[in-house]
Amino acid sequence: MTNSPTNTANKNNISFWAGVVFFAIVVGSIFTFALFLNNKLSEDESAPVTSLVISGEMAYTTKKNIETVIEHINLGNFFKVDVNNVQNVVQKLPWVYSVSVRKQWPNELKIYVVDQIPIAQWNKDSYINAYGEVFQTGTPNIASALPDFFGPEGTENLALKNYKNLNELLSYGGFVIAELVLTERYAWQLTLQSGVVLNLGRENRVERIQRFMDAYPQIKLEENTQINYVDLRYDTGFAVGFKSIEKNKRV
16 A cells, blocks of 8 residues: 555654654753753852861961961852962961862852971071971960071071981980071081080081990099080080089079
8 A cells, every 4th residue: 555645744744743843842941951050050159158177287387377367268159159369368477377168059168278297496487397498477486396497597597407407416415406507608517405515517527426425424523513515516525614503503
C-alpha cells in the first residue's frame, strides 16, 4: 500500500511542528535556567561575609589586632571583598611575618598569619629573625631574654651567621653568648652569659674560640676575683683581665 501525496505532506507537517515545539522547549529551558542563575548570582553577590576565621602561628599578634585593622574594610559583598587589600592591611601589623587570605564560598573569609620569630635584639631598637632580616615592633613584648647584637647597618645576616656558629662551638664548653658586637672595622667581640668578654679581632675566630676553651680550665683565679675579659687577638696565647667580685657587686 503506497502513501498518497496528502498523507506524506501531513507527516512532514507534523514532523516540522514537532521540531519547532522541541526547539522552543529547549530555548525556553535555557532561558529559564539562565534567569534562575542570574537571580541566584545576584542574591549571592549581595550576601555579606558573616564568618571570619583567623588562625596561624601567632605568638605576639592577637585575633583582636587583626579584627581591629580590618574594621574599615567593607565585607558586605562576598564577591567584592579584595583579599589583596586585606592581606596588605594585616601585613602591616608589627609582629606579622606573612599573611595568607582567601574566601570560602558562600560567606567565609579565612586569614592565616605567621608571626616573626625574633632571634636577637639588633642595636637595641630592632630585632633579627631567623632569616637575618631586621624588623621593628614599636613596643617590645618579648617574654624571654634574647642575645644583643650590635653592628653596622647591612651586617645583620653576617652577625646572625657568626652567632650561630660561634655559639654552637662555645656550647661544648658550657658557654652561651649574651652579646655580640661587630665593630666598624669588622672586629668581633663576644660577651658570655657569665660576664666574660672575649676579644676575637677580625680573623681566625673559630681557632681563637677553641684556644679559649682549651685554656679556660687552667686559668688560675685569686680569691674574690673573676675573669673580666680574655684578649685573643694574638697569633699565639692570649691576655686575661680580672676584676674584683666585691667591686663588681657594688657597681
